[in-house]
Amino acid sequence: MKLNEIIQKQGTSPDKLINILMEYQKTKNTKELTREDLKIVAQELGVTEALVYQVATFYTLLSTKNRGVHIIQVCEDIPCYVNGSVNVVAELENKLKIKMGETTYDNMFTLEHTSCLGCCNMAPAMRVDGKLIGNLTPEKISEIIDEYRGEKK
Ligand code: FES
Missing domain, CATH: 3.40.30.10 (Glutaredoxin)
Structure with a gap:
């Protein structure tokens, strides 16, 4: 599933931020959230990129680095x-x-x-x-x- 489809399914309320990041990360072979991914999520949810980055790097279930299977x-x-x-x-x-x-x-x-x-x-x-x-x-x-x-x- 693509990122925009996940956002559409979850909704654009800022309280969906973690759910969107978790669900999208699972679909990626690299299990990595890229800077471009975070930028798109920020724009769609109407929050700052800094906030999305903070969330993506705070929770150990999320990652901004390439990870294995x-x-x-x-x-x-x-x-x-x-x-x-x-x-x-x-x-x-x-x-x-x-x-x-x-x-x-x-x-x-x-x-x-x-x-x-x-x-x-x-x-x-x-x-x-x-x-x-x-x-x-x-x-x-x-x-x-x-x-x-x-x-x-
Ligand atoms: S200290 Fe709680 S699980 Fe390791």
């Missing part, structure tokens, strides 16, 4: 940190052969930090394509990545 967001807040999120990140970086904030060469995975995911009782936790996964261990990371690569069922 699967977006892995590792919680970096204290409960996850004390339960070993550093080891989880190290295993993800090792398995994916990228550093935090990067996208794999085949554009399959993007690795990001995020704030608390609201599931501290299963720390350390991460979100993959919106799905929460907790009680992570380096072994579990390897299995999860293999599953997303389609190498394991």
